[in-house]
Amino acid sequence: MSDHRLRQYLLTAPLAELTRQSRALRDSHGAPRLTYSRKVFIPLTQLCRDVCHYCTFAKAPRRLDSAYLPPDEVMEIARRGAEAGCKEALFTLGDKPELRYAAARKALAELGFETTVDYLEHIAGRVLNETGLIPHINAGVLTSQDYARLRRVSGSMGLMLESSSQRLCQRGGPHFGSPDKEPATRLASIAAAGEAAIPFTTGILIGIGETREERLDDLFALRDLHQRHGHLHEVIVQNFRAKPDTVMADAPEPSEEELFWTIAAARLILGTDIGIQSPPISTRGGRVR
Ligand code: SF4
Numbered sequence: 586m587s588d589h590r591l592r593q594y595l596l597t598a599p600l601a602e603l604t605r606q607s608r609a610l611r612d613s614h615g616a617p618r619l620t621y622s623r624k625v626f627i628p629l630t631q632l633c634r635d636v637c638h639y640c641t642f643a644k645a646p647r648r649l650d651s652a653y654l655p656p657d658e659v660m661e662i663a664r665r666g667a668e669a670g671c672k673e674a675l676f677t678l679g680d681k682p683e684l685r686y687a688a689a690r691k692a693l694a695e696l697g698f699e700t701t702v703d704y705l706e707h708i709a710g711r712v713l714n715e716t717g718l719i720p721h722i723n724a725g726v727l728t729s730q731d732y733a734r735l736r737r738v739s740g741s742m743g744l745m746l747e748s749s750s751q752r753l754c755q756r757g758g759p760h761f762g763s764p765d766k767e768p769a770t771r772l773a774s775i776a777a778a779g780e781a782a783i784p785f786t787t788g789i790l791i792g793i794g795e796t797r798e799e800r801l802d803d804l805f806a807l808r809d810l811h812q813r814h815g816h817l818h819e820v821i822v823q824n825f826r827a828k829p830d831t832v833m834a835d836a837p838e839p840s841e842e843e844l845f846w847t848i849a850a851a852r853l854i855l856g857t858d859i860g861i862q863s864p865p866i867s868t869r870g871g872r873v874r
Pocket residue numbers: 633634635636637640641642643678679680725763765
């Protein structure tokens with residue numbers, strides 16, 4: 586089926602038919618499997634230069650004890666994770682905080698580094714060599730040079746596409762004021778990861794003001810990148826949750842139907858080569874393959 590016809594079908598077919606088709610496609614790939622990876626989270630820095638309106642991860646410097654987790658603390662978290670049976674160290678970070686905060690630049694200088702990526706490369710290398718945990722790195726938008734450096738100290742990396750809707754970057758949109766949420770920038774970074782042959786996780790965030798058509802644009806764009814580079818292991822379909830103390834605290838959340846429709850569309854567009862992960866709407870942490 587051509588992309589145009591598939592798009593029309595996804596936009597008009599009943600949900601029950603789409604979920605049946607996507608289930609059949611999934612099951613054609615073999616018996617359904619539940620997989621998981623034991624990992625320990627290492628939030629290396631919660632500073633971020635972006636201001637996404639739904640975010641609960643990023644904090645201002647005054648709300649943090651330190652701008653970056655110091656090396657001793659990182660290694661302690663990693664060692665305790667390894668002792669508990671973890672196999673991976675999941676590094677989570679805000680995006681390039683040194684470009685926004687003097688506190689980040691000062692903390693990096695005190696640690697002996699110029700950029701967040703410099704420190705990340707160093708500390709991920711220590712975790713890999715000293716604990717045996719395999720780093721998975723979520724460090725925001727990265728360049729080809731960044732990927733070349735970080736691939737030496739990690740097993741995989743990730744960057745959510747979130748949404749390729751330019752509208753959401755305009756004033757009033759959830760990505761206004763967040764330069765790293767420019768769709769072209771994120772797609773270029775995911776492509777650069779592909780050129781560097783990085784095993785990669787990405788995904789979309791649904792219910793932040795995008796349309797179904799725009800979600801399909803995202804999924805087709807990710808499929809095209811995977812066809813070119815073969816690097817996408819997993820695409821997350823994440824549903825927006827309204828969290829207290831965020832700009833979008835009172836925004837409506839997407840319905841279960843929207844989530845199911847998007848998961849089905851993702852499977853029918855992406856095929857069976859890529860795992861699809863989605864948190865159940867009322868709980869957290871499930872996976873649909
Ligand atoms: S880029 Fe990520 S960490 Fe930074 S504000 Fe946006 S969602 Fe939060």
